[in-house]
Amino acid sequence: MNSQQVLGLILAGGLSRRMEGGDKSFKLIAGKSLLAHVLARFEPQVPEIVINANGDPSTFDEFRKRVIPDVFEGFAGPLAGVLTGLAWAAENRPDITHVLTVPCDGPFLPRDYAKAMITGLGASDIAMASSKARTHPVAGLWPVRLREGLHQVLEQGVRKVDHWTADYQVAVVPFEETNGVDPFFNANRPGDLQQAEDLMRLMDRNQIVSVEENTTVHMLGLPQDNNSSFLTGPALAPARIRESFHSSSANSFTETGFDLSDSDFFLDAGDVGLEDLQGDAAFDAINDAVSSLILTGGKVLSLGGDHSVAFPVISAHADHYPGLDVLQIDAHPDLYDDMLDNPYSHASPFARLMESGKIGRLVQVGIRTLNKHQREQAARFGVEIHEMRDLSGVADLSFDGPVYLSCDLDGLDPAFAPGVSHYEPGGLSTREVLNIIHNFDGQLVGADVVELNPHRDPGNITAMVAAKIAKELIGRMLEDS
Numbered sequence: 001m002n003s004q005q006v007l008g009l010i011l012a013g014g015l016s017r018r019m020e021g022g023d024k025s026f027k028l029i030a031g032k033s034l035l036a037h038v039l040a041r042f043e044p045q046v047p048e049i050v051i052n053a054n055g056d057p058s059t060f061d062e063f064r065k066r067v068i069p070d071v072f073e074g075f076a077g078p079l080a081g082v083l084t085g086l087a088w089a090a091e092n093r094p095d096i097t098h099v100l101t102v103p104c105d106g107p108f109l110p111r112d113y114a115k116a117m118i119t120g121l122g123a124s125d126i127a128m129a130s131s132k133a134r135t136h137p138v139a140g141l142w143p144v145r146l147r148e149g150l151h152q153v154l155e156q157g158v159r160k161v162d163h164w165t166a167d168y169q170v171a172v173v174p175f176e177e178t179n180g181v182d183p184f185f186n187a188n189r190p191g192d193l194q195q196a197e198d199l200m201r202l203m204d205r206n207q208i209v210s211v212e213e214n215t216t217v218h219m220l221g222l223p224q225d226n227n228s229s230f231l232t233g234p235a236l237a238p239a240r241i242r243e244s245f246h247s248s249s250a251n252s253f254t255e256t257g258f259d260l261s262d263s264d265f266f267l268d269a270g271d272v273g274l275e276d277l278q279g280d281a282a283f284d285a286i287n288d289a290v291s292s293l294i295l296t297g298g299k300v301l302s303l304g305g306d307h308s309v310a311f312p313v314i315s316a317h318a319d320h321y322p323g324l325d326v327l328q329i330d331a332h333p334d335l336y337d338d339m340l341d342n343p344y345s346h347a348s349p350f351a352r353l354m355e356s357g358k359i360g361r362l363v364q365v366g367i368r369t370l371n372k373h374q375r376e377q378a379a380r381f382g383v384e385i386h387e388m389r390d391l392s393g394v395a396d397l398s399f400d401g402p403v404y405l406s407c408d409l410d411g412l413d414p415a416f417a418p419g420v421s422h423y424e425p426g427g428l429s430t431r432e433v434l435n436i437i438h439n440f441d442g443q444l445v446g447a448d449v450v451e452l453n454p455h456r457d458p459g460n461i462t463a464m465v466a467a468k469i470a471k472e473l474i475g476r477m478l479e480d481s
């Protein structure tokens with residue numbers, strides 16, 4: 001079988017009870033109807049598409065497609081739609097052997113859907129798509145020869161797709177997420193439309209990028225400190241680090257030779273507006289901003305904020321770089337299961353990340369505050385810790401895949417970086433941190449500098465250290481592009 005023998009069928013016959021009235025196919029996402037999005041992706045994949053819909057067919061006129069109403073009375077659900085397509089093909093297109101269905105509310109239909117389904121079908125009777133470990137009974141490849149059997153079971157009152165398909169051999173065809181988006185995302189509720197629009201915005205940017213090589217590193221400020229357990233202040237840090245970064249007391253070159261006044265290398269993306277946000281809302285805003293920048297094809301250097309911002313920032317990176325490893329410089333392991341009843345605390349981001357299962361290795365350097373609970377957490381998550389009292393392995397840090405580096409300034413000794421909320425003597429020197437940045441083996445794809453507290457930073461000493469570290473991180477990201 002090849003794609004020329006497949007009829008495309010969009011299932012738009014449902015009642016869309018959850019969508020607060022109106023025909024779901026015509027709800028708008030980014031200025032285009034759901035159905036127009038589905039068609040734009042489906043059209044290049046099959047020789048002909050028909051739409052299964054009930055009611056007045058002229059409402060679909062703009063799409064210039066044949067509209068076929070259910071051949072089985074009484075809104076009998078997706079099986080009636082499938083039967084309608086099979087019956088129409090049998091009667092009108094004897095060259096067609098299979099009908100490929102898609103729901104009218106899935107605007108992210110994979111661009112290789114038909115090809116993958118035909119390949120995946122193999123010797124089975126029916127193929128069904130799956131994503132995120134869920135099978136999608138309305139996204140299937142159905143042989144025309146099964147139409148009579150299907151008609152019979154509908155007469156017997158069967159309505160659920162899997163009750164019918166249980167009698168056949170079904171090949172499940174898995175589809176991967178693209179940029180963290182489920183290809184079979186479907187818009188059921190009004191809120192889903194806004195979500196789809198946001199996702200589409202991100203994906204559209206991605207398409208622009210794929211044609212343009214882009215090595216720019218974007219600096220992104222994350223002025224948030226409402227997850228700090230002890231002092232506030234880090235929300236003021238991005239502005240102070242920028243001042244030092246651009247201070248005419250130093251020049252714009254990294255030690256490794258990149259001139260950061262060149263806008264091909266470096267751009268400032270400003271701050272994420274976090275003033276009135278906290279909890280999930282703040283993290284969503286951070287995740288969105290970081291994802292958008294990654295989707296331009298560049299890399300991101302984030303300026304905290306307290307260390308809680310590392311959770312959404314690294315999550316966004318992990319979505320785009322599967323198997324991402326994390327290198328954390330810090331006095332503290334930040335692995336608390338729960339600190340002061342705040343799951344987002346700056347003492348917990350790496351516990352949340354490890355629980356998410358999204359990242360590969362977590363390697364920590366400079367740690368000097370382990371207590372019993374955090375030792376247990378580290379063992380539970382398999383964290384590789386280079387404690388401050390033994391740094392012998394640090395010269396040989398090595399990673400196979402993409403690496404994210406998170407630099408908490410309290411990893412440095414307070415003699416070098418006094419402008420932090422938690423003084424923890426006995427830490428790294430500025431030079432030791434720079435050496436790690438320059439020398440670890442691996443590919444740096446993203447980084448942050450967090451926990452500067454300007455209230456404790458007379459003379460901007462620590463802001464200057466943060467700016468220096470930021471510059472060398474940017475240089476390393478450019479080197480690894």
Ligand code: MN
Nearest residue numbers: 331332408410
């Ligand atoms: Mn710390």
Ligand code: MN
Nearest residue numbers: 307330334408
């Ligand atoms: Mn930290």
